[in-house]
Amino acid sequence: MSLPSYLPFADGQWRLSMGLKSLNLQEWIEIDEHLAKELALKDKLLKNQYSDVFACLPESRLSQKEVLDLLLNHLVEHFPQHYRQQGTTIENICTGQVWDITHFEAVPLDLAGRLVQEDLLLMQPSPEGYILTAASLCFPSRWRLREKLGHPLAQIHASVPGYHDKLERPVDSFFDRLKVNHPAWRLNWSIVDSPELFLAQEKGDLDTTINAENAGEKLWIRVERQTLRRLEVSGDILFTIRTYVHPLQMLEENSAIAHNLAEAVKQIPLGMQIYKNLLPIREALLGYLEQVTAAHSMN
Ligand code: HEM
Secondary structure, X not given: OOOOOOOOOOOOOOOOOOOOXXXXXXXXXXXXXXXXXXXXXXXXXXXXXXXHHEEEOHHHHHHHHHHHHHHHHHHHXXXXXXXXXXOOEEEEOOOOEEEEHHHHOOOHHHHHHHXXXXXXXXXXXXXXXXXXXXXXXXXXXXXXXXXXXXXXXXXXXXXXXOHHHHHHHHHHHHHHHOOOOOOEEEEEEEEEOOXXXXXXXXXXXXXXXXXXXXXXXXXXXXXXXXXXXXXXXXXXXXXXXXXXXXXXXXXXXXXXXXHHXXXXXXXXXXXXXXXXXXXXXXXXXXXXXXXXXXXXXXX
């Protein structure tokens, strides 16, 4: 089995940093074999709990439209085998879905989010910093859209330990200076006790039966690939989040990475362990990773 492309802990390091890299716009959107399944899940969430997964403020409408136009052009150009645009319709060839673009005039970002596996969030400059003005967020990693809409970056990150001291200023300054032609990307990762993409449940709700023997089956590695780009016309910033979930037990085939995950976990400060809900599973996780590493060194 080949390893997934993004394993941000593979170098055995953990640090609270922006970790931004320059993004090649040809690689803005990622499509894989889970496209149909994940879009069906988005459909279901949008049907059953719309206000949990889509929200926007009126001032975001023009940049929502800008995002949809940008995305339609990108998809048709880079994935002609997946998407076909004819007149005012866009067809997703894989899923058989056909969308009439004119039906989404009030909420263009809603349609944009239904086309790709990424979640899409719009940030608009204001005197208090960049504000979240619209989001198609079907796969949140334990946070609620309604609590963040209309708030600036610093407030959105208020519960992240160390953000105020270490990240707030560099992130705000990065947002101020981001250029249309210099988009960026970064990775974020967590260990979670559920393979679900829509993770809205409260922190602290962990399965108490997790131990070093069963952690491989009961824990998952959740990696977010995030991109940031300035929109040329509106000047707003589009933030995309692509969420990948892998069973922890895949590391049984790569003990060096299992070892490095343990090393990275050991470097996470206590406050961050609590924030990331890692504390209750830390011992089980490290015990499991030690077993995986030891089993391989005996072979
Ligand atoms: C360079 C840009 C950014 C950096 C460096 C950054 C950094 C972080 C970090 C370190 C965390 C803690 C996550 C963890 O380790 O589990 C976090 C959480 C979060 N970030 Fe960001 N972030 C950035 C941009 C954004 C943007 C544009 C949004 C837009 C909404 C956002 C929304 C969030 C939310 C909602 C959380 C979870 C907060 C909570 O638990 O209440 N981030 N971010």
